[in-house]
Amino acid sequence: MNTLTEENYLKALFSLSAESGNITVARLSKRMGVKMPTVTSMMKKLARKKMVQYTKYRPLLLTEKGRREALLIIRRHRLVEMFLVKTMNYGWDEVHDLAEQIEHIEAPEFFDRIDRLLNHPEIDPHGEPIPDRSGRLAATPYATLNGCRPGDTVRVRAVTDSSNGFLQYLNKRGLRLGARVRVKAVEPFDGSMLVSYGTRRSETLAHTVCEKLLVERV
Amino acid sequence: MNTLTEENYLKALFSLSAESGNITVARLSKRMGVKMPTVTSMMKKLARKKMVQYTKYRPLLLTEKGRREALLIIRRHRLVEMFLVKTMNYGWDEVHDLAEQIEHIEAPEFFDRIDRLLNHPEIDPHGEPIPDRSGRLAATPYATLNGCRPGDTVRVRAVTDSSNGFLQYLNKRGLRLGARVRVKAVEPFDGSMLVSYGTRRSETLAHTVCEKLLVERV
DNA sequence: AAAAATAGTTAGATTAATCTAACACCTTTC
DNA sequence: GAAAGGTGTTAGATTAATCTAACTATTTTT
Helix, strand or coil, X not given: CCCHHHHHHHHHHHHHHHCCCCECHHHXXXXXXXXXXXXXXXXXXXXXXXXXXXXXXXXXXECHHHHHHHHHHHHHHHHHHHHHHHCCCCCCCCCHHHHHHHCCCCCHHHHHHHHHHCCCCCECCCCCECCCCCCCCCCXXXXXXXXXXXXXXXXXXXXXXXXXXXXXXXXXXXXXXXXXXXXXXECCCCCCEEEEEXXXXXXXXXXXXXXXXXXXXX | CCCHHHHHHHHHHHHHHCCCCCECHHHHHHHHCCCHHHHHHHHHHHHHCCCEECCCCCCEEECHHHHHHHHHHHHHHHHHHHHHHHXXXXXXXXXXXXXXXXXXXXXXXXXXXXHHHCCCCCECCCCCECCCCXXXXXXCXXXXXXXXXXXXXXXXXXXXXXXXXXXXXXXXXXXXXXXXXXXXXXXXXXXXEEEEECCEEEEEECHHHHCCEEEEEC
């Protein structure tokens, strides 16, 4: 139905819509690693397909249809990541790019089979919820770590960035899903946090790291 | 290195080279489902890449390099088929088309991991040998059933066609790898064979079926 | 060996996804 | 409130893979 490239634009549009601010041509072109004219012409194409609401010079908007498409791609991505980790013994920091390729396979039953094999998992290896077959996504009930204050104790429930680099950083610091983290101090200047968890008595986490950690208050 | 399309041409060239006769533009275009001019231009492209030896109006030839490339694609295809059957419980008649997509994933470690997980399998679910990592292919020591004569007893060791249709036909008739087949008669007119195997006392197999069954004399 | 049939090539067009160059529209700043 | 600077669009080119139409080479048939 959609080309691989269209699917990637839909995913990028969806992920930008989850971030703050308008979705602009400039932001999307940066995210996709293409020039702005490329984005303009793709938006016209996706508008023809009723996936995107496009008006010249206006912010980009996913339609309900486009949003559902995006969620179905994300479903496949997350199911595949879970499969790679659970069945093929990959580390959570190794699966993103591979899943990004496998998610575009044209064989719906393949993903249904993974779903069945894994017993209908609700989250992926990074703690993110897996949309259901009709594209419905459970709301994440967690807040980011950077909203916490000194003295708070939380448990890490998910990460919002599953790139190799970030996850390898967490691995190196022994931070896993489920870790119990205590906030010791917050540096007001740069928003970095001094925390303790597991055997680590005192680690500093940069603001950019804290905002990618979804936690549950304990 | 090669595009998906180029990979598919290489596979088709290899499989035609295993059949009888010259590889002609017409045969390749039919196999690929494209028109002849498309083949001509692709051959020029593959010739530039030293994968094919191309001379106007002459039969097409894979170079050593092209042959090795093709075998590496076939390796990935067969490893994936085995994985789908062994790990994901697919039937041998369901994996061909899916493997055809997965084989093009750009992640060499993925296929190495499948290889390791399956303990370095030597054959795929259809009995065909899996080329090694450097593109070496074990010779198949089996003959086709249609070379057998009345009175011969053989065991089915592989099939040379792994399309859904053919394998579903075999399933319906209860013919599996390893089946012990006795040739009762050969019809000289159309080359069909009257055989018995398992609980089937008398089945007729068309010539086109017999030539796709690789058997071992018992 | 000439004609007919088949096989193969060339030329030129098309679609998808991309680019650069040039121009147009907004928004912010002085 | 006009200019500057960034944002966005249009126009036109490029590459990959495909097509059709027209032409050429080879092979087969009579």
